[in-house]
Amino acid sequence: MAEVKAPATDALVGTPRTTDELRLIGTPFRRVDGRAKVTGQTRFADDLSFPRMVHMKLVRSTVPHGKIIEIDTAKAAAMPGVLGFLTGLAMPIPFGILPVSQDEHALCVSKVRFVGDPVVAVAALTEDQAYEAALAVEIEYESLETISTVEEAIANPEPRIHDYGDEGNLHKKLAMEFGNVDAGFAEADEIFEDTLYFEGNTHLPMEQHSTVALTEETDRVTVYSSTQTPHYLHRSLAKVLELPASRIRVIACPNGGGFGGKSDPFNHEICAAKMALTLGRPVKITLSREEVFYCHRGRHPVLMHLRTGVMKDGRLTAQHLRTALDGGAYGSYGVASTYYTGALQTVTYDLPNYRFDSIRAFTNKPPCGPKRGHGTPQPRFGFEVHLDKIAHSLGIDPADLRLQQLAPADSVTANWLQIGSMGLGKCIEAVVEGSGWRERHGKLPFGRGLGLACGSYLSGAGLPIYWNHMPQSGVQLQLDRSGGVAVFCGETEIGQGSDSVIAAIVAEILGIDLKDIRLCVADPISPRSTSAATPRALR
Amino acid sequence: MPDPIATSTLRVNGESRTVAYPVHHTLLEVLREELALTGTKHGCELGECGTCTVLVDGKPVLSCLELAVECEGREIETVEGLQIGNELHPLQAAFADLGAAQCGYCTPGILMAAKAFLEENTDPTRQQVAEALGGNLCRCTGYHKILEAVEWAAALLRGDSEFRPPRSAIYGAPLPGEEPQRG
Secondary structure (H helix, E strand, C coil): CCCCCCCCHHHHHCCCCCHHHCCCCCCCCCCCCHHHHHHCCCCCHHHCCCCCCEEEEEEECCCCCEEEEEEECHHHHCCCCEEEEEEHHHCCCCECCCCCCCCECCCCCCEECCCCCEEEEEEECCHHHHHHHHHHCEEEEEECCCCCCHHHHHHCCCCCCCCCCCECCEEEEEEEEECCHHHHHHHCCEEEEEEEEECCECCCCCCCCEEEEEEEECCEEEEEECCCCHHHHHHHHHHHHCCCHHHEEEEECCCCCCCCCCCCCCHHHHHHHHHHHHHCCCEEEECCHHHHHHHCCCECCEEEEEEEEECCCCCEEEEEEEEEEECCCCCCCHHHHHHHHHHCCCCCECCCCEEEEEEEECCCCCCCCCCCCCCCHHHHHHHHHHHHHHHHHHCCCHHHHHHCCECCCCEECCCCCEECCCCHHHHHHHHHHHHCHHHHCCCCCCCCCCCCCCCCCCCCCCCCCCCCCCCCCCEEEEECCCCCEEEEECCCCCCCCHHHHHHHHHHHHHCCCHHHEEEEECCCCCCCCCCCCHHHHHC | CCCCEEEEEEEECCEEEEEEEECCCEHHHHHHHHCCCCCCCCCCCCCCCCCCEEEECCEEEECCCCEHHHHCCCEEECHHHCCECCECCHHHHHHHHCCCCCCCCCHHHHHHHHHHHHHHCCCCCHHHHHHHCCCCCCCCCCCHHHHHHHHHHHHHHHCCCCCCCCHHHCCCCCCCCCCCCCC
């Protein structure tokens, strides 16, 4: 296959305009979706309804780890309004967000891996009937030993939660070194060590996940869903349903918050599509708040150990960071999260020599995944606490310790990350000034304190999940006879304002009014976007 | 056995609507499913998050915990009734202009809670607004923009022409009588 070459960058960008030449960008305007959102007109997935629509519920595992011995739907099938069931046998092909972790099934096929893992889907005329029928489905399990922590995963390579991964119940192991860490430690006046733990947490978007699937023909299906990543859902649907991608349409409804929690393709989305194709009727599933916690994909709990070489004046000479991630029952974005716990440790302060080891364990709990900043806030918390302790020990003001060794602008870090501008110094100075730091730090009464911590994140997605040479995102414009412009874009509005930004850019460049633009977003018939990796669309 | 069905005539946004629904259904379910008023959202259906707030006889009520059968003959107000003709209520305009509605999912509940509050207190302090909205969760804004929007709406409602939201709060349309300023 011929290689597809990306167009030259300058051909895409054109001549940049200066701020003075811009008409709309940089000037406040009401969000293009503002009125709909304050009048209740925004149509979230659960607000949709179609003729003959039926409702689906999932029967979820009640054991944390076990083999499925028998599923009995006879009693449930006799209940009023019940239309049909699906089990894992109907969709045996695995899926997952990352090519290296295709470890999920739309419904568990032979074993369950956490309390909440879906086993049976049931459809009925009303939501109440589906709920009652789901309660009547009987599933017999043979329980397996529960692996509930990273420590247990290390100690018990068997029984394996998955039949893949780097070792036993360790999903991922990695070790990296940049610079000469041993020489850095040898040079140091003092070496500091700390062990810290970051408890996991979840996104808690106010909107519970919801999906509506409807068929057009026997083998064409449209899926409306509260998803941040319609293109990856599209890919998973095509794979599991064994349909050509051109016969599947995924429309991401405006999300009632996502924060990363709607970035994976989900089992309920695939089940809804399969059930719609089976029954030939629109199928809706809206998760309860309890089920949202089962979907999870929240921030990984991380146990971390930092060892840092420091000169008497506070200068860092080397760091060895070790992280252990509690990944829960599935891969999700976990391999990426694992790298993320180490990748950005070098970006704030000049750290010439850096070693990073990490493991991600499978445990019998709801799967962890991407949440705002992915795997970076956990080691950030660790590093900043560690730095404060170093500053205290050396008798250096914690603000000064940071200010004196900022990573320089226009530099490359030890682990080959490019730093453009560096505004952190001015930021710290402003905080020191504005907070009365010099007068108050360490001098407040018992129980009161003033602290300072810094963080950084990368801007712009480095790579799409499936590497290719095509542009990562784009828009198509369609000019109609009325003078209006339709904008087709794959970006998903999740509250970050992407609709407004896209409309403003188009209006700015074409010299037209915002009100003459119609948006057709978050639909794979539009050009793809890497995903609403939350506010990234705006950068 | 099929669910017993209730029939009620509900007063919603000043209009009488007769509906039949399973007797155990909540006001939230009847508003969304029987009346197709999907502007009222659900966040937990356990009375924790405030997302489903509507007004019943002028008071904020969690519609997920209120049975529809108990609302017969009472005045129910939802976000769909907030607009005045084709114009936004000052609360709606302030929320749209100050970026207080991001994903917009918690917004209807917060607007209704704020409406009831501003009818009792026309010139509230920041602390009073925060307490009035203490039962409503928002995950996008960090609340500051919501508090600023309620204060701005309060000023618009009481005709206070002196009050100005902080310059940093302006995301939307320029203030009356002012040219838009570049950010």
